[in-house]
Amino acid sequence: MSINDELLAQLGDPGIREIAGLLDTDTDTARQVVEAASGTIVGGLARSADNPDGAHALRAALDDHVDADPFTGDVASLERDGQSILGHVFGGEGTEQAAAGLSQFAGLDSNILMKLLPLLAPMVMSILANRASQQNMDAGAVADDLNKEQSAVPGDLEDLLGGLLGGIFGGGGTAIPHQTRTEPQDTEPQAAPGTSNPDW
Numbered sequence: 001m002s003i004n005d006e007l008l009a010q011l012g013d014p015g016i017r018e019i020a021g022l023l024d025t026d027t028d029t030a031r032q033v034v035e036a037a038s039g040t041i042v043g044g045l046a047r048s049a050d051n052p053d054g055a056h057a058l059r060a061a062l063d064d065h066v067d068a069d070p071f072t073g074d075v076a077s078l079e080r081d082g083q084s085i086l087g088h089v090f091g092g093e094g095t096e097q098a099a100a101g102l103s104q105f106a107g108l109d110s111n112i113l114m115k116l117l118p119l120l121a122p123m124v125m126s127i128l129a130n131r132a133s134q135q136n137m138d139a140g141a142v143a144d145d146l147n148k149e150q151s152a153v154p155g156d157l158e159d160l161l162g163g164l165l166g167g168i169f170g171g172g173g174t175a176i177p178h179q180t181r182t183e184p185q186d187t188e189p190q191a192a193p194g195t196s197n198p199d200w
Helices: 003-023 027-048 052-065 075-089 091-106 110-134 139-151 155-169
Strands: none
Touching: 003 027, 003 110, 027 052, 027 075, 027 091, 027 110, 027 139, 027 155, 052 110, 052 139, 075 091, 075 110, 091 110, 091 155, 110 139
């Protein structure tokens, strides 16, 4: 079962209806948007794990999400965690680019997509974390799993996600350069678009 399939299963019909309400659209469209958004997040995680530093940082970060249950947690905590995840994966500008691309795909306001992405990111991380824990994956295995997830994207989303990720990270499938943390310890590190930050 793909991460997206697990995400939709855990959301269930009630969760999809809530997302449809947030997006002010019907449940079919909401389901398509969730699939596209989760594919974008998975793709970003895969790019983050393209190099050893990024893969090890991601694997370590997954340990913090094993016992989390973002499907029943409060929205405020979910948003904070999600914004942190998206900042590490895409950077602020990259997250805006992702929202803009999904907005064009779904015909929805990008500001609404900026609210949805932080809600979905911890859910994707939780599913991946539990999978990694249950299967005793190391950093390399997590990176391989994410690449398999990308290759399993439905054909109708392949071009969308390829264009989105290419626009954010540049190029096609190139390794993400290592970025050394230079921020003070009390600030939240933000990865620039197209780079992975090894400190989650």
